[in-house]
Amino acid sequence: MTHIWKHRLFWPLAALITLIVVNSVARPRFLSITMRDGQLYGALIDILRGSAPLMLVALGMTIVIATRGIDLSVGAIMAVSGAVALTVIDGSNDPSNLGTVLVAIAVAVLVALVLGVWNGFLVAVLGIQPIIATLVLMLAGRGVALLITGGFITTVNSDPFSYIASGYLTVLPFAFFISVAAIVALGVVERRTALGVLTEAVGINPEASRLAGVRSRGIVWGAYMLSGVLAGVAGIIYASNIKAADANATGLFIELYAILAVVLGGTSLAGGKFSIAGTVIGVLIIQTLDSTILFLGVPSAQSPVFFALVVVLVVVVQSPRMRRVIGSMTRRRSRPEPDPDPERDRERTGVAA
């Protein structure tokens, strides 16, 4: 029993299940999934489909945060990638051609990769603080996206392109399969090879891992490239969903939600140990909470208040001070223990949270 209690995914999972239970009590139709024309519909399916862009961005963010970094530019990269994809499709003679759409996607992802390389260069080679280095692109990226679309909102009518976000592959939304593919690919690469361990080593102590022969520069650089590519794909899904490239609205605040998802999933912002499963749960919590808030009839513009409360609650519960208070409450009858070492305490916060 204590093993379950102490597992680091216990609290995120408990939060997600609580949310789902509250929802299904408040509205019984929440859990119902209907089959129409061989395709599944329902609130849960909507959550799975709607979470795809955030899922991709949050996965990239997890790896970046594990290297002690942060990537603020993901929203801007999404805007650029959406703008590139739609401009390519819009400029072609036959927007509905599958080949055109594939080329557009390839070009957009390539541009996103270049932006990721740029971020990685600033952080890994020039040694600039990640927050600041990615802030540059966060500021400039939307300007670039606006230039690409000529300051307008480019719209297209292309069936293969809208399939990405709203189409179904057999019974489930295609966007859901993109998320699953990204989760599985990342899980295999990070956890079935040594890459994940090396990434954690770089995050826990960059200097020590460098001295131990880990090529930290390449690992950090790769993390930003991965984050860039995933944000690029997320931008394509977003653009496909609204069938337009809106440089100002695409991915607005998504970097904040992605960071929140990573933190909710138990990965410490101090770098080091990361949990891909935790991030997946974190994203689902955010998406379910979003759906709950909408169901409550709260205007979506006001939903940030709820997210603020969640952030405050999570960080306060995770904080060393709160842990000490809880610890002293549960340990009151046992023998008095010495004051926990703050350094170890911080480490535990990161792992157990």
Add this chain to the structure above:
Amino acid sequence: MSTTTTEAVRVERPTSRVETFLGRHAAMIPTFAAVIILIVLLAGAEAFLRGDFITARNLSALLLDNAYLLILAVGMTFVILTAGIDLSVGSVMAFTGILGAQLLVSGQPVWVAVPAMLAGGAAIGLLIGVLVQYFNVQPFIASLAGLFLARGLAFVVSLSSIRVEEPAVLWLQQTRFRLGDWYLTPTGIIALLTVAVAAFVLHLTRFGRTVYAIGGNEQSARLMGLDVARTKVAAYVISGFCGGLAGLALTAYSGAGYPRNGIGTELDAIAAVVIGGTLLTGGRGYVLGSLIGVLVFGTIKTIISFMGAEQSWMQIIVGALLLLFIVVQRVIVSRSERRR
């Protein structure tokens, strides 16, 4: 042997004097660079544009148009000097702006509405400060919570914009104290006063020195017996308060409260502070530098609208400038680390 040494010394003397100067005043170099960039920008605009760029009217408008940003940048300077960051200021400005407008429309007098705006901003700053100091939350995340909270609260107050017809608030914007072609509005005076008070506090009071000490090395500041906890919380409260003040300035400027105001303004404020020479690692920088940074920011904006270019260039140019300054800072920091 001895001759070569004397020769070497003689050759090296001028460089070493420059080195000493640079070493002693390393903290000021970025601010100097910002001043030079500002002069180059103004001169370049005067030379290449229609030749009527540097006029009393344009320069006066520069302060008027950017008064709110200047106030935000002053608050941000305090936070960044303590090696923190405050992402919430743009949203706090929107929240306090719409809060004030709503209070005024519902019939509250000015002397209730304006203090409520300032207190609302300070309260969000206090929340962030307490999270950072007492719950060990990273400033980035704590102020992120503040951003969400303020933005959401702004929409809770009102989903659409509210016009302000209160004469006392509009007076702040419409009054022009003229001196020839130069003019100053009360909002501009408030902004300049904020800079003056902040400069006084940072350089001539115990609190200000503690702010610098925390940014330099928090552990040392604590061991020296300085009141780190209260100072750090106060820095965020000041930033929140400045957010409220900026909300007042922006409400006066636009004649309305609007919950979508200031999306991304926190980035502009951070950019202005960094361009003004404050190191993001804390402990080094000047609030007067932030004034220069805001002026650089405003000048670029004016030049772009003069040229009739798209405003999207604004974001790209500011991003590029930010990058330039960060690299310059990086070089300075690594030089001073090497000297140690």
